[in-house]
Amino acid sequence: MSGVYIFSDKNDIAAEIIGFAKSAGKDAILLVFDEQTAKVMGNSGADKIYLVNGESELVESYARSIAQLLREEGAELFAVGATPRGRDLAARVAVYLNCGMASDVSTLSCGDGQWLTQRIIYGGAVQQTEVLEGLAVVTIPGGKFEPVSGTGEMVNITLAADRRISLEETMPIGHQGADLSAAEKVVCVGMGLEKEEDMQLAKDLAAALGAEIGCTRGIAEERHWLPAERYIGISGAVIKPKLYISMGVSGQVQHVVGIRDSQVIVGIDINEKAPIFAAADYGIVGDMYEVVPLLIKALSE
Amino acid sequence: MARIVACYKWVVDEADIRINPDRSVDLSKAKKKISDYDKCAIEAAVQTATAIGGKAVGLTFGTADARQSLKDALSRGLEEVYYINAEEAAQADGAATANALAAAIKKMEEVNLVICAEGASDTYQRQIAPRIGAVLDWPVATSVSKLEVTGNTLTAVRKLDDCLQTVKVELPAVVSVLPEINNPPIPTLKAVLAAGKKPVKEFSAGELNADLVPKTRVADLQGYVMSRKNLIFKDGEAVDQVKELVAALKKEGVI
Numbered sequence: 001m002s003g004v005y006i007f008s009d010k011n012d013i014a015a016e017i018i019g020f021a022k023s024a025g026k027d028a029i030l031l032v033f034d035e036q037t038a039k040v041m042g043n044s045g046a047d048k049i050y051l052v053n054g055e056s057e058l059v060e061s062y063a064r065s066i067a068q069l070l071r072e073e074g075a076e077l078f079a080v081g082a083t084p085r086g087r088d089l090a091a092r093v094a095v096y097l098n099c100g101m102a103s104d105v106s107t108l109s110c111g112d113g114q115w116l117t118q119r120i121i122y123g124g125a126v127q128q129t130e131v132l133e134g135l136a137v138v139t140i141p142g143g144k145f146e147p148v149s150g151t152g153e154m155v156n157i158t159l160a161a162d163r164r165i166s167l168e169e170t171m172p173i174g175h176q177g178a179d180l181s182a183a184e185k186v187v188c189v190g191m192g193l194e195k196e197e198d199m200q201l202a203k204d205l206a207a208a209l210g211a212e213i214g215c216t217r218g219i220a221e222e223r224h225w226l227p228a229e230r231y232i233g234i235s236g237a238v239i240k241p242k243l244y245i246s247m248g249v250s251g252q253v254q255h256v257v258g259i260r261d262s263q264v265i266v267g268i269d270i271n272e273k274a275p276i277f278a279a280a281d282y283g284i285v286g287d288m289y290e291v292v293p294l295l296i297k298a299l300s301e
Numbered sequence: 302m303a304r305i306v307a308c309y310k311w312v313v314d315e316a317d318i319r320i321n322p323d324r325s326v327d328l329s330k331a332k333k334k335i336s337d338y339d340k341c342a343i344e345a346a347v348q349t350a351t352a353i354g355g356k357a358v359g360l361t362f363g364t365a366d367a368r369q370s371l372k373d374a375l376s377r378g379l380e381e382v383y384y385i386n387a388e389e390a391a392q393a394d395g396a397a398t399a400n401a402l403a404a405a406i407k408k409m410e411e412v413n414l415v416i417c418a419e420g421a422s423d424t425y426q427r428q429i430a431p432r433i434g435a436v437l438d439w440p441v442a443t444s445v446s447k448l449e450v451t452g453n454t455l456t457a458v459r460k461l462d463d464c465l466q467t468v469k470v471e472l473p474a475v476v477s478v479l480p481e482i483n484n485p486p487i488p489t490l491k492a493v494l495a496a497g498k499k500p501v502k503e504f505s506a507g508e509l510n511a512d513l514v515p516k517t518r519v520a521d522l523q524g525y526v527m528s529r530k531n532l533i534f535k536d537g538e539a540v541d542q543v544k545e546l547v548a549a550l551k552k553e554g555v556i
Contacts, residue, residue, distance in 0.1 A: 009462075009463075010462075058468070060431070060441070060443075063431075063435065064435075083461070083462050084443060084444040084459070084460075084461045084462060085461060087427045087428070087431075087443070088431045088441065088443040088444075089431075091395065091427070091428040091429075091430075091431035091432045091435070092431045092432070092434065092435040092441065094395070094396065094428070094432065095396070095399065095431075095432050095435035095436055096435060098396075098516075099396075099516055100394060100395075100396060100515070100516030100517035101394075101395055101396070101426075101428055101516075101517070102426075102517060103395075103420075103425075103426040103427055103428060104425075104426075104427075116520075120525060121423060121424050121425070122313065122315040122318050122423055123315040123422060123423075123425075124525060125315055125318045125320065125326075125524065125525055126318065126320075126326050126522055126523065126524055126525060127522070127523050127524075127525050128519055128521070128522055129519070129520045129521035129522075129523075130517045130518065130519055130520065131517070131518045131520050132516070132517050132518075133516075133518075136517075162440060164440040164470065164471040164474075165440045165441070165442060165468055165469070165470045165471070165474075166468065166469050166470075167466060167467075167468055168456070168467040168468060168469055169466070169467040170464050170465070170466055170467075171464060171465040171466075171467075172463075172464055172465075173460070173463065173464060173465060185555070209556065217480070220481075221480055221481055221484070222484065228479075228481045234425060235338070235419070235420075235425070235480060242555045243550065243553075243555040243556065252316060253315055253316070253318075254315070254422070256527070260527065263553075263555065264550065264553050264555050265529060266546065266550070272533075272535055277531065277533050278527065278529075278531065279527050279529060280529060280530075280531065280533070281529050281530040281531070281532065281553075282530065282532050282533070282534070282546055282549050282550070283531075283532070283533040283534065283535075284533075284534050284535075284539075284542045284543070284546055285533060285534070285535035286535075286539050286542060287539075290539045291539050291542065291543060294539055294540055294543040295543050295546070295547070298543050298544065298547045299547065299556065
């Protein structure tokens with residue numbers, strides 16, 4: 001069956017991509033790897049669901065046989081949820097199909113045998129429009145398309161896997177505190193913070209606001225004052241709180257791309273020329289060691 | 302001696318990019334640098350080579366100006382660098398880049414591990430490690446936060462959205478490492494001076510006989526413009542600035 005072939009290890013993204021395929025007037029064919037997911041996705045609008053059986057627990061290891069399936073079926077697009085597993089699988093399938101791939105696209109549309117995509121580059125400073133001719137591969141983050149409903153046929157299929165890589169152990173990630181990407185308010189600390197003890201100031205502000213604490217990459221990966229899960233930016237968390245307040249964050253483009261969807265952005269920094277102010281709704285140019293305690297006091301009044 | 306290959310890209314420093322009022326992109330003032338994340342890939346290769354008594358080498362695919370990267374790369378602990386000098390690099394997409402890198406890896410002897418960063422700091426496509434693995438038909442492990450080589454096996458910890466996976470991979474293999482895997486040190490003066498004496502092996506596009514034709518076409522580039530209120534309180538006493546901010550946030554309904 002020709003059409004858009006879809007995989008995501010996140011069901012909500014898979015459902016959104018099915019929604020895209022249907023809105024583009026294409027058949028949506030979903031690949032799943034376990035019966036539970038097949039059941040959950042049963043009414044997601046897919047015209048066909050392939051339940052893949054095979055010898056590996058790693059979906060990435062099926063890249064070659066998935067590519068072969070796509071070729072035999074005359075697929076028009078392999079659209080994959082932009083998660084670590086999805087990006088890995090997608091890039092390998094693109095090689096086996098000898099075709100182009102656009103990663104983490106923010107828009108996707110089809111026309112006249114080609115796919116038109118947009119994505120951000122240079123850490124978020126520039127938006128690039130790319131054209132992919134014919135069969136192509138894309139990865140798509142969540143929240144870009146609307147899911148639909150409807151049932152289709154279910155087909156069991158056995159595919160060969162690369163056995164040179166084996167899964168030894170799976171451990172849950174111990175997230176400390178709430179998920180940043182779901183937080184309503186976020187206080188973000190940057191390299192303007194002088195000492196690790198001064199994290200208390202951020203904690204006090206977060207407590208006064210009822211906010212989660214996030215940070216820039218430097219605070220997590222150079223100074224190790226917060227775990228890597230806490231940093232916001234293109235290679236870290238992408239957040240969309242109602243309120244984001246930064247203290248001592250200069251606002252480099254790689255960080256700002258992670259806060260763009262915030263409802264209100266506030267920057268507090270001593271350097272008037274810091275790029276955070278161009279990205280902010282409100283800002284205070286001043287010494288955060290003076291401003292933040294005053295802000296905590298004002299908030300508790 | 303076993304070679305550990307670190308791939309890196311010579312990229313525009315995004316901090317120097319200027320967006321013109323018509324949203325066109327001005328790269329004319331931009332300096333270049335080794336992609337930030339690739340410094341972690343280089344350091345991972347150096348550490349792995351040290352641990353197993355192998356040789357850490359660099360590999361880059363770039364235009365003529367990527368020559369400026371060689372000394373920087375060599376000052377970071379690599380013993381030699383392979384440089385694919387090709388004008389095609391300017392237009393290369395993930396497919397062309399992976400083809401070039403894989404072709405050069407095939408020409409090297411005794412490669413048992415290729416280490417890439419997850420993505421380059423300019424395009425951040427996160428395609429190259431899995432693509433190289435597929436081109437070479439070597440196993441791949443991406444999103445690696447920890448790696449160890451014992452004999453002919455690599456044990457890697459992959460950090461995914463929902464879990465940590467420990468995987469065992471037969472060598473030769475390709476991995477992509479997360480920036481948290483290490484803290485690349487700033488090269489010492491001694492290392493910088495020694496870098497000039499280390500060997501560089503240059504390949505031309507013709508020598509590699511690889512398909513360097515991009516499969517994606519860039520139709521447009523536009524500066525991203527953030528549309529925000531930009532109300533910045535910069536004058537007066539801090540206490541008054543805070544008062545104005547709190548009033549504004551109340552009006553927004555966010556506190």
